[in-house]
Amino acid sequence: MKYVRLFREFVRACLVEEFEYRANFAANLLSTVFWLAMAVLTVQLYFYRSGQVGGWGYYEVMVLLGIFNAVHGFIEFFLQPNMSRLVSHIRKGTLDFVLTKPVDSQFYISFRHLVFWRLADVLLGLGLVVYSLWKLDAMPTVSQAFMFLIVFLASLVVIYSLWMGMMILSFWAVKVDNLSFLFSSVFETARFPVTVYKGVLKFVLTYLFPVAFITTYPAAALIGKLTLYQAGVSLAAAAIFFALVRWFWKFALRRYASASS
Amino acid sequence: MRAWQLFWNKYKALCRVEWAVLLAYRSESVIWMAGALIQPLVSLAVWLSISSGGSVAGFNAHDYIVYFLGVLLVDRLTSTWDVWDLDANIQDGSLSSKLVRPFHPIHWSIAQNLVYKMFFAVVLIPAWLVLAWIFPALRLEASPSLYVLAVLAILLSSAQRLLIGFEFGLLAFWTNRATAIYGLYEGLHLFLAGRLAPLTMFPEWVEMTARWLPFYGAVGFPVELLTGKLQGGAGAILPNFAVQFAWLLLLYAVYRWEWRQGIKKFGAVGG
Numbered sequence: 001m002k003y004v005r006l007f008r009e010f011v012r013a014c015l016v017e018e019f020e021y022r023a024n025f026a027a028n029l030l031s032t033v034f035w036l037a038m039a040v041l042t043v044q045l046y047f048y049r050s051g052q053v054g055g056w057g058y059y060e061v062m063v064l065l066g067i068f069n070a071v072h073g074f075i076e077f078f079l080q081p082n083m084s085r086l087v088s089h090i091r092k093g094t095l096d097f098v099l100t101k102p103v104d105s106q107f108y109i110s111f112r113h114l115v116f117w118r119l120a121d122v123l124l125g126l127g128l129v130v131y132s133l134w135k136l137d138a139m140p141t142v143s144q145a146f147m148f149l150i151v152f153l154a155s156l157v158v159i160y161s162l163w164m165g166m167m168i169l170s171f172w173a174v175k176v177d178n179l180s181f182l183f184s185s186v187f188e189t190a191r192f193p194v195t196v197y198k199g200v201l202k203f204v205l206t207y208l209f210p211v212a213f214i215t216t217y218p219a220a221a222l223i224g225k226l227t228l229y230q231a232g233v234s235l236a237a238a239a240i241f242f243a244l245v246r247w248f249w250k251f252a253l254r255r256y257a258s259a260s261s
Numbered sequence: 262m263r264a265w266q267l268f269w270n271k272y273k274a275l276c277r278v279e280w281a282v283l284l285a286y287r288s289e290s291v292i293w294m295a296g297a298l299i300q301p302l303v304s305l306a307v308w309l310s311i312s313s314g315g316s317v318a319g320f321n322a323h324d325y326i327v328y329f330l331g332v333l334l335v336d337r338l339t340s341t342w343d344v345w346d347l348d349a350n351i352q353d354g355s356l357s358s359k360l361v362r363p364f365h366p367i368h369w370s371i372a373q374n375l376v377y378k379m380f381f382a383v384v385l386i387p388a389w390l391v392l393a394w395i396f397p398a399l400r401l402e403a404s405p406s407l408y409v410l411a412v413l414a415i416l417l418s419s420a421q422r423l424l425i426g427f428e429f430g431l432l433a434f435w436t437n438r439a440t441a442i443y444g445l446y447e448g449l450h451l452f453l454a455g456r457l458a459p460l461t462m463f464p465e466w467v468e469m470t471a472r473w474l475p476f477y478g479a480v481g482f483p484v485e486l487l488t489g490k491l492q493g494g495a496g497a498i499l500p501n502f503a504v505q506f507a508w509l510l511l512l513y514a515v516y517r518w519e520w521r522q523g524i525k526k527f528g529a530v531g532g
Contacts, residue, residue, distance in 0.1 A: 031441060038448045042457060049318060049462055050311040178292040185296035189303050196310040 006103060007111055014114040028117045036124050039065055039191070054196035059132040061193070064219035066128030067152070068191050071214060073121025074156060075163070075187075081113040083167040084180065090170050095256070106249050110164065133222060140222050147231050148221040154238035155214045161241035162209070164249065171252040190215040213237050271364055275372035283380055294381060297340075298333055304457050305329035318461050324490070326398055330389060331484035332456055337381045339419040339479060343370045347430025348439045351527070360524075367427060367516075374423055403489030410498065411486035417505040418479045424512040425475065431516075434523035455481025459490075475512070478505040 018025065043065055047058045056064070086109050089095040099105050133139060140148065166179050186209055189197070194205055194212040205211040213234045220226040283290055308325045311317060320328070347370075350356040359366040393399040403411075429446065433439040451457055453467070453476035460468045460481050471477045482501045485491045491498055 027438065027441065031444065034445060034448065038451070041452065045452070045458055045463065046307055046311060048464065052311075053307060054310045178289050182292050182296045185299040188300055189306075192303070192307055197306050198309070201306065 003103075003107060006107075010111055011114060015116060018116045025117050029120050032117075032120050032124065036069055036121075036128070039069065040128075042191075054193045056193045056195070057136075059136045060219070060223050060225075062132035063129050063136070063222055064193060064215055065191065066125045066130075066132060067218050067222075068215045069125030069128065070122045071125075071155060071159060071190070072187070073118050073123075073125060075159065076115060076121065077118035078111065078114050079160060079163045080180070081115050082110055083163050085109075085113060086167050087170045090256075099253070105253065106164075106246070110160070129222065136223065138223060140224065144221060144224055147226060147228075148218055151213075151221045151226065151231055151234050152218040154234045155218050157238040158210055158213050158234075158241050161238075161245040164245045165241075168245070168248050168252045171256060187211075187214075193219070210237060210241075272368070272372060275364075275369060276376050279373045279376040283376060290377070290380065294337065294384070297337060301329045301333040301336070301456065304332075308458065318459075320459060320461075323398055324488070327401060327488045328459055328484060328490070330399060331487045332480060334385050334389065335415060335418070335480050335483045335487070336456060337385060338378050338415055339422050339483075341370075341374060341419075341423050341426035343374075343423065343426040344430040344443045345440055346370075347427065348433040351430075351433040351439075352437060356527070370423065370427060374419065378419065401488060403487060407486050407489060407491075411483050414478070414483040414486055414502070414505065417502070417509060418483055421475055421505065421509050421512060422479055424509070424516050428512070428516055428519055431519050431523050434526045450476060450479070453477070454479045455484065459485075472501070473504065475505075475508040477501070478508065 040062070043053075043058070043061050046053055047061075051057070053061055086095075089098060089109075098108055101108060163180075163183070166183060169179065189205055189209075190211040194202065194216045197205055217226055217230060217234045221231065305325060308317070308320070308329075309322055312320065312322060312325065315321070316324075347356075350359070356366065359369060389399065393401070425446075426443070429439055429443040431439075432442060436442070452463075453460075453471035453474065455471070455477060460471055460477060463471075471481070478501060482491075482505070486498070
């Protein structure tokens with residue numbers, strides 16, 4: 001309960017901050033729309049020469065693209081702003097202030113800063129999902145929608161854990177900013193169903209950098225392509241990733257030698 | 262003669278500085294290079310999946326593989342990042358310190374580009390050769406004369422892209438959104454330069470537009486020379502060089518004009 005209240009307070013503080021820069025807000029929205037349009041054009045280009053990509057039809061890939069956009073927005077909304085601060089906290093030694101606060105440090109580090117205009121990405125993405133589903137004439141059944149919700153949550157947990165794990169590395173290596181660049185490059189692979197990739201790449205993208213859980217499975221759940229077994233795997237993966245990263249955070253904190261110690 | 266000697270010495274010094282910087286940040290350089298490799302590989306995977314065994318618009322699996330490896334190489338050798346540096350330097354006023362030096366700031370950019378691209382070339386080309394030795398699918402079949410032309414096209418393209426990046430960066434004299442505007446340009450570039458797909462995959466009007474604008478010449482054209490897709494003889498090759506050359510001249514003129522206007526506008530911190 002305390003954490004819900006705290007989260008509400010974080011939201012309020014960030015909203016106030018955001019509205020000080022209204023012109024920026026509008027310009028950023030425009031660029032969001034531009035990039036989504038570009039992404040749609042990319043898919044159109046692929047389908048200009050083909051009827052399917054990795055066994056998925058045009059609107060099915062569009063559903064996936066919408067989910068990609070939403071997840072991407074989610075990253076920029078709260079992962080990217082918080083995690084880049086973690087790096088500078090560690091570098092400057094200000095992490096000590098966070099650690100002395102009477103809240104769970106991982107919670108504080110993960111949710112303190114939110115960039116609200118990025119929610120536009122989430123909304124536009126979900127809008128694209130709904131539109132494509134309507135075009136497919138395949139409104140999901142209640143059980144499919146339920147499965148989607150669960151798998152989508154699992155996807156967010158996985159991506160959170162990946163980011164967090166990557167940023168925790170900054171306890172040892174000082175310059176992790178570049179890793180986040182690498183991360184977003186690899187994340188680009190999530191724009192397409194994982195069935196597109198073959199061989200080693202497919203293995204890597206399913207188990208090591210699980211793009212499959214992040215966009216393919218949620219999209220598959222919505223269009224009724226996901227088996228119960230896959231949904232279970234994705235839940236298990238989320239649990240494992242989260243547990244690992246929680247452990248990693250505690251481990252890193254134990255090893256943390258602050259500026260004053 | 263002495264002027265040339267002096268100029269050359271200054272350039273050597275600049276390159277040595279940039280080389281030292283690169284070595285100091287070598288892990289970053291490698292990470293940035295690795296990250297940039299992923300986008301062409303994703304496109305390659307999608308196209309391989311689409312063509313799966315057959316061929317699309319005259320491209321079979323082997324064609325796609327060498328095309329996107331070419332994109333990966335050519336894009337690394339020609340793309341620039343001056344727009345971010347310039348934008349930052351103009352906004353925080355640190356451009357002034359470069360202005361008072363007896364060497365135009367663009368030479369710093371050129372030297373930096375030369376050094377980093379040498380580095381990329383030294384890493385990527387041997388890597389390709391070794392991989393091609395192991396996997397026959399990666400081998401190129403173009404004739405040696407085409408390689409020479411490809412090198413020429415890559416040089417022209419990097420000059421062109423350097424000027425374009427520099428010009429977008431100079432917009433920071435007037436607006437604080439220079440990098441965002443450049444982002445829009447990059448979005449178009451991704452399509453029209455042939456980085457997402459060979460231009461023949463597009464509808465014809467898009468292809469024609471890209472050929473006349475400074476897009477096809479930037480990536481698609483050098484790649485197609487390198488991979489031997491442009492076998493049509495001089496008739497198919499020369500017009501593209503002409504377009505590259507014409508844009509280079511035009512971009513140079515724009516750059517001269519923009520620089521002069523910008524410097525007039527520039528009042529740095531403390532100035």
